[in-house]
Amino acid sequence: MTRLELDGVTREFGATTAVDDVSLSVEDGEFFTLVGPSGCGKTTTLRLIAGFESPDGGDVRFAGASMTGVPPEDRDVGVVFQSYALFPHMSVAENVAYGLRFREPPGDRSREERVSELLELVDLAGFGDREPDELSGGQRQRVALARALAPGPSVLLLDEPMSALDARLRERLRVQVKRIQSELAITTVYVTHDQEEALSVSDRLAVLNGGRVEQVGTPEAVYREPASRFVAEFVGDNNVFDAETAVETEGCSVVVDGEEFDVESSSREWNVLCVRPENLSFDCESNRFPVRVESVEFLGDAYRAHCDWDGRDVLVKTRERPPTGEATVGFRPGDATLL
Numbered sequence: 001m002t003r004l005e006l007d008g009v010t011r012e013f014g015a016t017t018a019v020d021d022v023s024l025s026v027e028d029g030e031f032f033t034l035v036g037p038s039g040c041g042k043t044t045t046l047r048l049i050a051g052f053e054s055p056d057g058g059d060v061r062f063a064g065a066s067m068t069g070v071p072p073e074d075r076d077v078g079v080v081f082q083s084y085a086l087f088p089h090m091s092v093a094e095n096v097a098y099g100l101r102f103r104e105p106p107g108d109r110s111r112e113e114r115v116s117e118l119l120e121l122v123d124l125a126g127f128g129d130r131e132p133d134e135l136s137g138g139q140r141q142r143v144a145l146a147r148a149l150a151p152g153p154s155v156l157l158l159d160e161p162m163s164a165l166d167a168r169l170r171e172r173l174r175v176q177v178k179r180i181q182s183e184l185a186i187t188t189v190y191v192t193h194d195q196e197e198a199l200s201v202s203d204r205l206a207v208l209n210g211g212r213v214e215q216v217g218t219p220e221a222v223y224r225e226p227a228s229r230f231v232a233e234f235v236g237d238n239n240v241f242d243a244e245t246a247v248e249t250e251g252c253s254v255v256v257d258g259e260e261f262d263v264e265s266s267s268r269e270w271n272v273l274c275v276r277p278e279n280l281s282f283d284c285e286s287n288r289f290p291v292r293v294e295s296v297e298f299l300g301d302a303y304r305a306h307c308d309w310d311g312r313d314v315l316v317k318t319r320e321r322p323p324t325g326e327a328t329v330g331f332r333p334g335d336a337t338l339l
């Protein structure tokens, strides 16, 4: 069932169109992510879903019903913001219970039972009597999550909930959030500017740019088959070259600055060639071109070589240590993406 729909939604602030004719649908139980660079309209889209903003055009629907005129507290959503916004002088348990101010706990549980159930869910059983300043950043964000989930909303909205945390803690917390989301099978819309995070947690994601949707798809589809140059460059490391269709050749080939490459494609209308760093290799026999290896990073499980090809930056990711200085790289025809 479609739990949540945005149908041609637009929101303007003066001369800025923050959200520009956005249409999306999120299925029941889905973990759906809005990802894109700063200012692309992610937070405004989330606020339109929550009801903190009203659209200037289009409609937001929950399970088919228009939300026009419905205030946030009647929308059956739980929201977690970037800043924890916990009440400093209330205990952890009181903060979670605050989530129940508009609604009775679901089922026939008492408030106390609901609060301890949620503290257990977010791995904070026994922390109920502490105050927020006696917790770590990750623990505080889990209290905010428990508070949002307390009334048993049908949609959970998360706006950059981990951006204040350090890298390792973010990784741990996102695994926990994902586990809780699938345990509850709660429809979730997650906002992040971190494309790696978006790929790792989502069932599907929408890549936003300048208030518009560039692409919606599974993480694999968005990574492997980017719909535009913007997506190809924003999601994951990529080598993106201006290209032309080769004239008068048999089969499929594409030309970058006079250098011709064999590719696999059903169309012949390309002007961009993309090759992921992991698909370039120093010992590939096909589609070879000369580079100068400028520097090499060791990543633990791989090496990343920063190379120069006639003034173009080229990234190559390999398991074996890359050569230094002048070298040749190549890629298999099936490993290129053409746009």
Ligand code: ATP
Residues within 6 Å of the ligand: 013, 016, 017, 018, 036, 037, 038, 039, 040, 041, 042, 043, 044, 045, 193
């Ligand atoms: P970030 O990742 O930096 O939080 P975002 O993708 O969430 O960015 P939004 O916060 O939705 O982007 O903002 C989209 C655009 O709308 C920006 O240009 C922003 O400056 C503008 N904007 C957002 N809210 C308002 C407001 N209340 N008044 C005026 N302009 C606004």
